[in-house]
Amino acid sequence: MKKILLIIGLISLGIIYKVNFTNSSSKEKSKIRIAIFSWSNSKGYIENIQSFKGSLEKYGLVNNKNIIFKEYLSNTSRKKQNELAIEARSWKPNLIYSLTTPGTLIVKEHFKSIPIVFSIVTYPVEAKIIHSLKNSTNNLVGTRNYVSAETQIKLLLKIKPKTKLVGFVRRDIESNSNIQFKDFKKNLLKRGIEIFDIKAKNLNSLKYQLSNISKKMDVLYSACDTLLQSGGEELVIEHSLSNNILPFSCNKRGVRDGSLFGIVVDLSTIGSLSGEKAAKIILEKLTPSELVSESTSKVNIILNFRTLKKLKLTISNEVLSNVSEVIY
Structure with missing residues (x-):
């Protein structure tokens, strides 16, 4: 009789664990997934990403509440950036946030339809990341750190x-x-x-x-x-x-x-601007080509x-x- 009760108890625990795990997994899937490609861990880049997240929060998009971030750091290695982009595809992000020109050029090749918001890209048109500042004609939009x-x-x-x-x-x-x-x-x-x-x-x-x-x-x-x-x-x-x-x-x-x-150009300021663009893509269902790539006027x-x-x-x-x- 004791053995039967023990077996029943273990089965019950298994069912509870499975239900809890399933609920947890389901909750995570319901959140907006944002993959962040930071390229380097320089202080300015870190501040830019913090401002990006802070801007999203102002629009009610809060980490671990209705969005979830996953960060990928290549330490300026093009090979590593390619590997991380392949890895990120299996996570199935809803939006990409990418820093720097070389980093964004690589990410662009791996994600042809998912919205990509970029920052710290000085010459996005000349580098062929977008067609023009007013209309990218593709799945990218962002901010640049440009001073003539x-x-x-x-x-x-x-x-x-x-x-x-x-x-x-x-x-x-x-x-x-x-x-x-x-x-x-x-x-x-x-x-x-x-x-x-x-x-x-x-x-x-x-x-x-x-x-x-x-x-x-x-x-x-x-x-x-x-x-x-x-x-x-x-x-x-x-x-x-x-x-x-x-x-x-x-x-x-x-x-x-x-x-x-x-x-x-203050990198935190353009990080915040990029966050605003990401929020419009998520909340207003706008496409990147409907938004303008820009730099701060200050x-x-x-x-x-x-x-x-x-x-x-x-x-x-x-x-x-x-x-x-x-x-x-």
Whole structure:
């Protein structure tokens, strides 16, 4: 009799476990699944993703309540990004959030119909991620961290008017910085300023390139690409300050770390904008091509006072009046 009761008890527990597991699985399936491809764990990228999630929450889309996130980190490896995209397909996400140009180009190839919202993509049209900012004509829409080369160069010349040679530091074969390099080259040459291309595949390659520069640079510019945003800019700053070269940047973190100045787009702000687009896709059933890809109209001039003193430079009151933040 005891054996019979024990068997009945075990069967009951099994049924309860199965019911609970089934209910839990069913609840998870009913939530909107968002796959996040962060490309790198840089601080700016992390802040961007936090703002993206925060924006969704403002629209009532709350993690583990009616949506669920799954994050994929490739650490800037194209091979790993491809593998993660294949892995993500089996999870069957309802929406993709992708950071950076190289990361988004890879994700785009794996998800042809699922909505993809991107961010931290400087040239989405030129990189062939979308057809135009007003109408992507595909399943992508997003935000970009764009400040024109002309705007950045004008500020540079107010700070260092006798600039003759600018070293442009970038990742080799990254479409984003290739486009940016051409934009800078055109705008510098029309002002009679020479540009020197310093391109590297990884951090070790960049360190070697910097230590073997044959020309005397007035300025070293860190491009808006993933190599510089993932440790490369620290090498540029170290080399610049050791050789009395003015370092300037398009990344806020770069100025915090020692670049003299930068006209930057706040990555948190565009993360929030991307979250708004994702919310409209989810809640209003809009397609990405019905939304506009954009950047924030607000840009910030960040100045590093320690670097200013080290390089023994002076800044005009006109420039100082437009500075948004000073790093001491």
